[in-house]
Amino acid sequence: MTSWQELRDEAGRCTRCDLYRRATQTVFGEGRTGASIALVGEQPGDQEDKQGHPFVGPAGRILDRALDEAGIDRADVYVTNAVKHFKWTERGKRRIHQRPNGTEIRACGFWLEAELGVVRPRLVVLLGAVAGEAMFGSRYRVGEHKGKAEEASLGSWQGLVVGTIHPSAVLRGPDSEGRDRAMAGLVADLVAAWDVISSAFGDHDVPSTLLGVAVLGYPGQLVEIEAVALASS
Numbered sequence: 001m002t003s004w005q006e007l008r009d010e011a012g013r014c015t016r017c018d019l020y021r022r023a024t025q026t027v028f029g030e031g032r033t034g035a036s037i038a039l040v041g042e043q044p045g046d047q048e049d050k051q052g053h054p055f056v057g058p059a060g061r062i063l064d065r066a067l068d069e070a071g072i073d074r075a076d077v078y079v080t081n082a083v084k085h086f087k088w089t090e091r092g093k094r095r096i097h098q099r100p101n102g103t104e105i106r107a108c109g110f111w112l113e114a115e116l117g118v119v120r121p122r123l124v125v126l127l128g129a130v131a132g133e134a135m136f137g138s139r140y141r142v143g144e145h146k147g148k149a150e151e152a153s154l155g156s157w158q159g160l161v162v163g164t165i166h167p168s169a170v171l172r173g174p175d176s177e178g179r180d181r182a183m184a185g186l187v188a189d190l191v192a193a194w195d196v197i198s199s200a201f202g203d204h205d206v207p208s209t210l211l212g213v214a215v216l217g218y219p220g221q222l223v224e225i226e227a228v229a230l231a232s233s
């Protein structure tokens with residue numbers, strides 16, 4: 001069986017779509033193989049492309065804050081992206097992020113599938129629409145999946161997924177109240193994902209104060225999530 005390191009090396013030479021031509025490098029996932037939870041973002045941004053690590057730029061800082069508020073140690077999860085090369089367009093001196101298209105998402109699905117196959121998380125948190133599209137196809141809408149635990153599969157990987165917003169959506173909030181609300185929603189979804197794992201598999205302790213945050217953030221959401229967790233335990 002291919003190891004995580006072999007996959008990462010192979011992905012470093014990927015030419016499955018044209019994005020490799022303008023990117024500095026492949027940004028593969030990072031974290032513990034065997035982690036119960038994997039977080040899947042969209043694609044590396046400008047900083048990630050330069051540094052070669054996922055979620056180390058502005059969106060990464062939001063994600064770190066949300067994980068921190070959710071009481072989750074980033075070292076306990078696996079962090080990756082649906083697309084492994086930075087897609088960008090030039091605006092003056094800046095490189096501006098461009099959404100990957102369906103062909104690029106499908107081409108890179110090869111790596112996500114292989115990655116989930118070796119990391120074998122029990123639950124995947126889909127951060128935003130592109131991650132959702134990589135898992136469920138182009139009809140995926142964040143609003144229809146946000147905060148819900150659902151069964152899913154990708155290649156040989158089978159498990160639970162929880163949809164939520166992309167961390168950069170917090171930065172795009174219209175005002176500080178909107179940004180705070182988006183952040184609270186992201187935190188609640190992360191807490192809920194963690195709780196699914198702990199109630200279904202007994203792996204983790206979730207502080208009761210954090211459960212309170214999730215219940216306040218989304219009335220009714222935890223009941224639904226716990227029902228799925230119990231059904232799959």
Ligand code: URA
Pocket residue numbers: 041042043044045048053054055056057059060081
């Ligand atoms: N946005 C993402 O989706 N992933 C990253 O790694 C950085 C920004």
